[in-house]
Amino acid sequence: MxxxxxxxxxxxxxxxxxxxxxxxxxxxxxxxxxxxxxxxxxxxxxxxxxxxxxxxxxxxxxxxxxxxxxxxxxxxxxxxxxxxxxxxxxxxxxxxxxxxxxxxxxxxxxxxxxxxxxxxxxxxxxxxxxxxxxxxxxxxxxxxxxxxxxxxxxxxxxxxxxxxxxxxxxxxxxxxxxxxxxxxxxxxxxxxxxxxxxxxxxxxxxxxxxxxxxxVGTPEAFVQGSRDLVLGRLASPALPAPPGELIVLPGAEVSPEAKVGGGSVVGAGAKVEAGAAVTGSVLGDGCLIAAGATVTDSVVGRGARIAEGVVLRDAVIGDDAEVGPGNELIRGVRVWPGVVLPERAVRFSSDA
Structure with a gap:
């Protein structure tokens, strides 16, 4: 191999x-x-x-x-x-x-x-x-x-x-x-x-x-592959749970008032707060998706923190990065591990 x-x-x-x-x-x-x-x-x-x-x-x-x-x-x-x-x-x-x-x-x-x-x-x-x-x-x-x-x-x-x-x-x-x-x-x-x-x-x-x-060599394809496996579009004996709208790993917390689905994975110890919406995304272990944030077709790394009201679409957020309130990251933007984006630093992004 x-x-x-x-x-x-x-x-x-x-x-x-x-x-x-x-x-x-x-x-x-x-x-x-x-x-x-x-x-x-x-x-x-x-x-x-x-x-x-x-x-x-x-x-x-x-x-x-x-x-x-x-x-x-x-x-x-x-x-x-x-x-x-x-x-x-x-x-x-x-x-x-x-x-x-x-x-x-x-x-x-x-x-x-x-x-x-x-x-x-x-x-x-x-x-x-x-x-x-x-x-x-x-x-x-x-x-x-x-x-x-x-x-x-x-x-x-x-x-x-x-x-x-x-x-x-x-x-x-x-x-x-x-x-x-x-x-x-x-x-x-x-x-x-x-x-x-x-x-x-x-x-x-x-x-x-x-x-x-x-x-799965690009972030977009990686997200698609994970999503397809979760949804059962490709059968895998290694799937840790039955296929469906989402997989929630041990220790994760998903608020009943959050909307999570579309083939998403919520990593071990991760937290999705009330009012957040996560669709077709990969959430790493221990990350936080705060109230009112929207995450679509994106990857949020281990320990990363996504603040209230943030919009992520087709984005990659590295491990332990922080995205402050009011940011909108779309169209392929990538945030490197440990980077901190202050409040309203980015409203949109062109392809990167």
């Missing part, structure tokens, strides 16, 4: 916590991936770590809570997707012909992992890629296939894409193929490994689905 990225697009959320550990629908993001992998028969997982690697083991331990065996491999310097896979391979114990499932640590997906593995084995492919269809493939590199599902190219972003299918970040490698990735240097599977295999005539297979899929 590739969990070494720095998550720069998610800052300030990732300044102190790696992206795969961000609280998502009440649990660390990776908990959802681990639980789904376990449901499809995975029993052993190798974490390819780099950024804040020391935080993973205390969170997941040996994996017993998930019915898994977890191993942690560290990269001293970021090695790219291919380099990370090659580096983590030293912890693999399977034979050269065995399938190895590789997951990007920032993807939510509802596709059938078991079927992807079965197709890979049946076709004796070198690699089998999960492909998903998107409305605007020009924002991604696209992955065309022939009538038999064989990947014919990896194309960079273009205003005129030849297909709406893109790389969805879940791969099944034949173990021996991983050993052909150069060791000890930066390698991109998208720009080097997969195109090289195609050019050499190896079978790179595409497994295309229209199931739920989301890259």
């Amino acid at each position: 590739l969990v070494g990225g720095q998550g720069t697009r998610l800052r300030p959320l990732t300044l102190g916590v790696p992206k795969p550990l961000l609280p998502t629908a009440g649990v660390p993001f990776l908990a959802h991936q681990l639980a789904r992998a376990r449901a499809f028969g995975v029993r052993r997982v190798v974490f390819a770590t780099s950024y804040r690697a020391e935080m993973f083991r205390p969170t997941f331990g040996d994996g017993e809570a998930f019915g898994l065996s977890l191993t942690y491999v560290y990269e001293e310097e970021p090695l790219g997707t291919g380099g990370a896979i090659r580096n983590a391979a030293r912890a693999l114990t399977c034979g050269p012909d065995a399938p190895v499932l590789v997951l990007n640590g920032d993807i939510l997906s509802g596709h059938d992992i078991g079927e992807q593995v079965r197709r890979h084995v049946a076709a004796r492919a070198a690699v089998t890629l999960h492909l998903t269809e998107v409305d605007d493939p020009s924002r991604f590199g696209c992955v065309p296939t022939d009538a038999d599902g064989r990947v014919t190219a990896f194309l960079e972003k273009t205003p005129n894409p030849v297909t709406n299918r893109i790389n969805a970040g879940c791969y099944v490698f034949t173990r021996s193929v991983i050993d052909t990735i150069p060791e000890g240097r930066v390698v991109s599977v998208e720009r080097e490994t997969f195109p090289g295999l195609i050019e050499a005539g190896a079978l790179v297979l595409g497994y295309a689905t229209r199931s739920y899929w989301l890259d």
Whole structure:
């Protein structure tokens, strides 16, 4: 599992916590991936770590809570997707012909992992890629296939894409193929490994689905992913409560006179006072949403304080930050951890 990225697009959320550990629908993001992998028969997982690697083991331990065996491999310097896979391979114990499932640590997906593995084995492919269809493939590199599902190219972003299918970040490698990735240097599977295999005539297979899929690499997508999990739009065995309008974690206080819903999460020890309205948002542990505040499609970090009458919409408030009365923060504004905004300092914000 590739969990070494720095998550720069998610800052300030990732300044102190790696992206795969961000609280998502009440649990660390990776908990959802681990639980789904376990449901499809995975029993052993190798974490390819780099950024804040020391935080993973205390969170997941040996994996017993998930019915898994977890191993942690560290990269001293970021090695790219291919380099990370090659580096983590030293912890693999399977034979050269065995399938190895590789997951990007920032993807939510509802596709059938078991079927992807079965197709890979049946076709004796070198690699089998999960492909998903998107409305605007020009924002991604696209992955065309022939009538038999064989990947014919990896194309960079273009205003005129030849297909709406893109790389969805879940791969099944034949173990021996991983050993052909150069060791000890930066390698991109998208720009080097997969195109090289195609050019050499190896079978790179595409497994295309229209199931739920989301890259949670931006604050907007992160909020959407948490919201979709809470609402049950994507089933997750790791959800800490039945899906519904909201999840309230232990020790949280939500006033009966507050309105909280739309797939929101209220973190442990957080408080939402009377007259506040919270919709589709992630409230961190120990934060305060004061009376009359409105929070919509936003993230409020651990210990942050949102004063009376504040309006947040599509905003990210860092840990322990304070937003004084009368502020209106909208359209992607981000407040760094520990920052204090005095009363009526900001009435609105342009995209940031």
